[in-house]
Amino acid sequence: MTITEAEAVPTGATRAPAGTVEIRELECFLVLAEELHFGRTGERLYVSQGRVSQLIRALEQRIGARLVDRTSRRVRLTPLGEDFLSALRPAYAALRATVENARAAALGHSGTLRLGFQGAVGYGFTEVIGEFEERYPGCETRITELPLSDPFGPLHRDEVDIAVVLLPVREQGLVLGPVFSRQPQYLAVSRRHAFADRTALDAEDLAATRLVGVAAPAPDYWREFQAPTRTPAGTPVPRGPRVGTLQEGLSLVAANRGVMLLCRPTAEYHHRRDVVHVPVTGLPESALGLVWHRDRENPRVRAFAQAVTETLAGLAP
The missing domain is CATH 1.10.10.10 (Winged helix-like DNA-binding domain superfamily/Winged helix DNA-binding domain)
Incomplete structure (x- = not known):
């Protein structure tokens, strides 16, 4: 009709x-x-x-x-x-x-956000990046791996806008945002090492083995936290090789040239048949923090920090 x-x-x-x-x-x-x-x-x-x-x-x-x-x-x-x-x-x-x-x-939420990350992108950050890009479809996240031996240099040199790094952070000009993934520490040892059959270790046990450390230019205070030179009781810890990347450290551990402290998620992610991860008591927990340069803070950085806070809070058990 x-x-x-x-x-x-x-x-x-x-x-x-x-x-x-x-x-x-x-x-x-x-x-x-x-x-x-x-x-x-x-x-x-x-x-x-x-x-x-x-x-x-x-x-x-x-x-x-x-x-x-x-x-x-x-x-x-x-x-x-x-x-x-x-x-x-x-x-x-x-x-x-x-x-x-x-x-x-x-609002400045479009463009590219350069994200530096130590190690593999884990700890719920796949969800964070997805949530951030869904909220701001005009913004693309570009991920760059940060060297273990230079956690803050890329921020100072304006090579990344924001970074996920192991604490502590005491750098002039850098802002520490959300802190997350507080985890107990583990000791990575070769299967041939005397500690390989242990179910747990105390921080004082570090005095009995060479500890793989972090090379420069990472600041001394940060290197000391990742590989302490003394036990909590003050006993010297034998110095092992200094490495620039996590993979270098794990390769030396597998060759039984030293042991290396790792947080639990890193230990679980980097599972190797020739390396054993033993929990260590008596040490401060490791933690990750979101960090950016004070002089280059912008709406994208603030929006990503908010996404980290909200998304990781939603993923917490």
Whole structure:
């Protein structure tokens, strides 16, 4: 059946200007198409049921035909309403994305965020990066591995915007943000080492073996925490080789040229058949922190720090 122009306009209504589109009317129609109930649609949009009727009526006037059939018992879309809905949903989603991308750009949330990371990207950070990029689709995260022996240099040299590093952090000009992944320490030893059959070790046991340390340019205080030169009781710990990367250290451990302290997630991730990881009591827990340079803090950095706080809190047991 052909619908005439007079029949297309709801009774008693004045046709709205055909060349204009009101976003609020489109939003109302999309919600109503989901709810099929004027009252619930009003609740979701925080407007009255009467206002919902006005918005739908105005949209129908712009189009020139009914989009919704409503009776006292039910609400359903007309065939034209179904077609309109199918076309509107992707168009509206694209429009919202365009607005959000423009807003992100205006706030400085677009562009590339250079993330430095010591070791493998773990500790829930896959979820953090995914959540961050979903919130800010105009921002891309680029991951760079930081050398074990130079945790802060890339930040000072502006090679990364933000970094995940082992604590402690006492650097001039650097800001320590969220701290997370507090973990007990483990000792990585060769299967040929005398400690390989032990189920646990005390920090004082470190005095009986050569401890692999971290090479410069990592600062002395940081190197001392990762590979202490004395036990808590003050007994000297024999110095082993100094390494620039974690893989170098594990290779030396496997060759039985020293032992190496690791946090539990790193020990679990870098499992090797020729290396055993034994828990150590009496040492401070290891922890990771998010760090950036004070002079180069920007909206992307602050937004990523917020994503770290919120996402990792949600993943905590």
